[in-house]
Every structure is written in structure tokens, then in C-alpha cells.
Amino acid sequence: MSRILVTGGAGFIGSHVADAYIAAGHEVVVVDNLSTGARANVPAAATFHEADICGEALAEVFAAERPKVVNHLAAQIDVRKSLQDPQFDARTNILGSINLLEACVKHGVRKFLFASTGGAIYGEPKTLPASEDTPAAPLCHYGVSKYCVEQYIRLYHALYGLPYTILRFPNVYGPRQSPHGEAGVCSILVGKMLRGETPVLYGHGAPLRDYVYVGDIARAAVLALDRGDGEILNLGSGRGVSVRELFDILREFTGFTGEPALEPLRPGEVDRIYTTGDRASAVLGWVPEMNLREGLRRTAEHIRAHG
Numbered sequence: 001m002s003r004i005l006v007t008g009g010a011g012f013i014g015s016h017v018a019d020a021y022i023a024a025g026h027e028v029v030v031v032d033n034l035s036t037g038a039r040a041n042v043p044a045a046a047t048f049h050e051a052d053i054c055g056e057a058l059a060e061v062f063a064a065e066r067p068k069v070v071n072h073l074a075a076q077i078d079v080r081k082s083l084q085d086p087q088f089d090a091r092t093n094i095l096g097s098i099n100l101l102e103a104c105v106k107h108g109v110r111k112f113l114f115a116s117t118g119g120a121i122y123g124e125p126k127t128l129p130a131s132e133d134t135p136a137a138p139l140c141h142y143g144v145s146k147y148c149v150e151q152y153i154r155l156y157h158a159l160y161g162l163p164y165t166i167l168r169f170p171n172v173y174g175p176r177q178s179p180h181g182e183a184g185v186c187s188i189l190v191g192k193m194l195r196g197e198t199p200v201l202y203g204h205g206a207p208l209r210d211y212v213y214v215g216d217i218a219r220a221a222v223l224a225l226d227r228g229d230g231e232i233l234n235l236g237s238g239r240g241v242s243v244r245e246l247f248d249i250l251r252e253f254t255g256f257t258g259e260p261a262l263e264p265l266r267p268g269e270v271d272r273i274y275t276t277g278d279r280a281s282a283v284l285g286w287v288p289e290m291n292l293r294e295g296l297r298r299t300a301e302h303i304r305a306h307g
């Protein structure tokens with residue numbers, strides 16, 4: 001049993017990760033500034049600190065809680081916001097992560113897990129699915145800030161021996177992803193369909209993405225507590241699914257009968273990206289298990305019930 005600090009544990013993925021750690025018998029401490037997350041997402045069994053990862057309060061949390069493991073999910077996650085306000089993106093994602101890494105070294109944290117991105121780090125790779133050997137070539141500030149943090153993590157390992165595993169997430173979907181935000185196409189489409197609004201398919205519905213259910217991601221976060229030291233692992237399904245295909249499945253689960261608006265891709269968005277999870281399979285013994293249709297059905301049901 002470990003005491004695990006989950007940054008961003010009031011958010012979509014972080015709250016599922018916190019649930020999974022508690023279910024596996026660990027103690028969980030959540031740090032979140034509630035900028036996009038919600039207090040209600042934090043599991044009742046977790047200790048909650050409303051704090052910014054960029055601020056001095058983080059040091060007080062470490063001194064009080066003395067976590068053995070840190071899973072760092074708090075971030076500015078919106079690609080378009082990263083283009084509009086690159087300094088905010090860098091402050092949260094880069095400076096916040098450095099603040100956290102410093103605290104980890106000072107308090108002798110035994111394992112650092114990081115939520116990186118497989119969707120925004122490779123740009124438009126020539127060969128798909130992208131593997132961890134595909135060169136990083138981000139095409140948005142968010143992808144650059146995530147890649148930069150990966151380099152800092154490797155540096156803290158080289159300088160101070162901080163053990164780490166970097167998990168590069170694909171397009172994660174599932175219950176608790178906000179249908180009102182700018183990130184998370186599945187929830188945004190469901191929200192629009194249920195409200196009877198016209199969903200917009202950017203890239204005219206053609207872009208390919210890798211959709212992995214949040215429960216599968218949380219399972220990988222549990223497996224990576226004991227495995228994958230020093231590794232960068234894509235948590236991909238290896239399968240590209242078009243936004244149009246996604247729309248058609250969600251139409252069934254929402255009863256939406258209208259047509260979508262088709263618009264070009266927006267700046268910073270890539271056309272085709274999906275990754276292979278083969279290395280995660282070999283290292284963690286992880287494969288995504290949730291069938292896409294069933295996962296989308298659950299997502300639609302959750303939004304119907306909770307908004």
C-alpha cells in the first residue's frame with residue numbers, strides 16, 4: 001500500500017485514476033485547483049487539497065502528506081487555448097511540473113508517473129500507428145509543453161535518480177469528461193446531440209484518432225506503479241477511427257436525427273494520429289479492453305444522466 005498524490009484528481013482522467021488506486025488498496029491525496037475539474041469528482045476516500053501546482057502551497061501539501069508516489073495529471077489540456085495563450089500553457093504545464101518535480105526530489109518520492117500525450121507529440125507522422133520511436137514533432141504549444149516536461153522528467157532521473165514512467169495517452173473518452181469544454185470530442189458531440197444542437201465535425205469528419213476508454217487508462221496507471229520504470233509508453237489501441245464514424249455511433253445512442261456541420265480543421269489540430277500500445281503491452285501487460293461501442297454507450301448514458 002502506498003500513499004499516492006494524484007494531481008488533477010478532480011478532473012476527468014485523474015478522478016478515474018484516483019478511484020482505481022483506492023480500489024487497489026492505496027491511500028490517495030488529490031491536489032487540484034478546480035480550474036476545469038470538479039470537487040464532486042474526487043473520490044470520498046481521498047484527501048483533497050485545493051491548490052495550484054504552480055504555487056507555494058504545493059510544498060505544504062508534500063510536507064503534510066509525504067506521498068511515496070506521484071501521478072501528475074494536472075494540466076492545461078486545450079490545444080487551441082495553448083495557441084491563444086502559450087504563456088499560460090507553459091506556466092501551468094512546464095513551470096507547474098518543475099515545481100512538482102522539485103517537491104518530489106526534496107521528499108524522496110519513489111515513483112513519478114506523468115500523463116503525456118500521444119495525440120499531440122508526434123505531429124503528422126509518415127507511418128501510422130505511431131510508436132514511441134516515432135520522432136516527436138509537435139504542431140501545437142500544448143504538444144511542445146508536454147514534450148518539454150518529458151525531458152525535465154528524464155533530467156530529474158539523471159540528476160537525482162527519480163524513478164519515472166511516462167504514459168502517452170491517446171484520445172481518452174468516458175464518463176465525467178466535460179461535454180462543455182473544448183477538449184474531448186466524444187463528450188462534446190454527445191452534449192450537442194442531446195441538446196438538439198448541430199454538432200461540428202472538424203476536418204469534415206475525416207480525421208483519424210485513437211479512442212481509448214478512461215477505465216483502460218486508469219488500469220494502466222495502476223500497472224505502472226510497479227512496472228515500466230524509465231519507460232515512455234503509448235497507451236494506444238493501434239486503430240484509427242474517423243470522427244464521422246464516431247458521430248454515426250453516437251447518433252444511435254443519443255437518438256440524434258440531424259446532420260452535422262462540416263468544417264476544416266482548426267489551427268494546431270492534426271489530420272491523422274493513432275498510436276500502437278505494443279510496448280505498453282510488453283512492459284505493463286496492458287491492452288485496452290473496452291469495446292468502442294460499449295464505451296461510447298456508457299459515455300452517452302452518463303451525460304444523459306448527469307449533463
Ligand SMILES: NC(=O)c1ccc[n+]([C@@H]2O[C@H](COP(=O)([O-])OP(=O)(O)OC[C@H]3O[C@@H](n4cnc5c(N)ncnc54)[C@H](O)[C@@H]3O)[C@@H](O)[C@H]2O)c1
Pocket residue numbers: 007008009010011012013014031032033034035036037038051052053054072073074075076077092096115116117118119168169170171172173184
Ligand atoms: N483527455 C485526453 O484525451 C488526454 C489525452 C492526452 C493527455 N491527456 C492528459 O491527461 C491529463 C488529464 O486530462 P483530462 O482530460 O482529465 O483533463 P481535465 O481538465 O478534466 O483534468 C485536468 C485537471 O487538472 C486541474 N488543473 C489544471 N491546472 C491546474 C493547476 N495549475 N493546479 C492544480 N490543478 C490544475 C483541473 O482543475 C482538472 O481537474 C492532462 O495532463 C492531459 O494533458 C489527456
